[in-house]
Amino acid sequence: MDENRREDVDFRNSSSIRIWYNDLTSNYATHWHNVLEIIIPIDNYYDVEVEGISYHLRPDEILIIPPGKLHHLTAPSSGCRFIYLLDISCLEGLKGFAGIKSLLTAPLFVTKESYSHIYEDVYDLLARMRNEYFRKNEYAELTIYALLINLFVKFGYNHIQTQDLFPNVRSYKQKEYVKKFNDLLDYIDNHYTEELNLEEIADSSGFSKYHFSRLFKQYTGFTFCDYLCYRRIKAAELLLSRQDLSITEVALQSGFSSISTFNRIFKQQKKCTPSEYRSKVNV
DSSP states (O other), X not given: OOGGGBOOOOOOTTOSEEEEEEOOOSOEEEEBOSSEEEXXXXXXXXXXXXXXXXEEEXXXXXXXXXXXXXXXXXXXXXXXXXXXEXXXXXXXXXXXXXXXXXXXXSOEEEOTTTTTXXXXXXXXXXXXXXXXXXXXXXXXXXXXXXXXXXXXXXXXXXXXXXXXXXXXXXXXXXXXXXXXXXXXXXXXXXXXXXXXXXXXXXXXXXXXXXXHHHHHHHHHSSOHHHHHHHHHHHXXXXXXXXXXXXXXXXXXXXXXXXXXXXXXXXXXXXXXXXXXXXXXXXX
């Protein structure tokens, strides 16, 4: 990812949150940043493209863009919207947050239809967040992060309740499995640079290799190996923005022991080589 297209967010006043009312008719060129972005049109539509996928947002629809995603914004000739930028790196150490991050592999397009069970709650939480922000009281930032965690929890429980995560598993076991796999995702998030063996991970979780593989796929949508590769490639994307690191150094620091394996998997996931990914926007 090219450092030239990285946007350094001006949070102001030593904060890690920025929310503003935007009525500009100009567009935002392709860029990326290491913070979460949330867009809510209020009057008229707003068009957003994230890594080649287009989203046409109507008023009161919500788009949540994960950190590190290349995106650009196209405004209509009139209209307004709220834009939120939030640094979520401070939540990384929270138990269970890796499970939430597994839901942020792509943007979340939140409408009354796509998230019917939680849309009203999500919209209300975002409204409360901006009210706190503009009120500027002493505990505004703490309150906003508390609301943001609540929002993430809504998505987490919605995922559990609306998806048949573990078919044919009794309800009391479902809760046990959710906790186990959230703990496991936390572990992967902290140890992805190490050699993680499927058999050993399955055994430490109390499952056979076959049973573990099936449950992991049901919970995350990934095989264990694919998820581990996904997590390592996400780390590599950020490291590639550093011009002082060679491709080999990026591969090793991302957890790959083989440069050829790194190149192959990177191309499978990103549709270009690491070198092309680093330089493709250096036009």
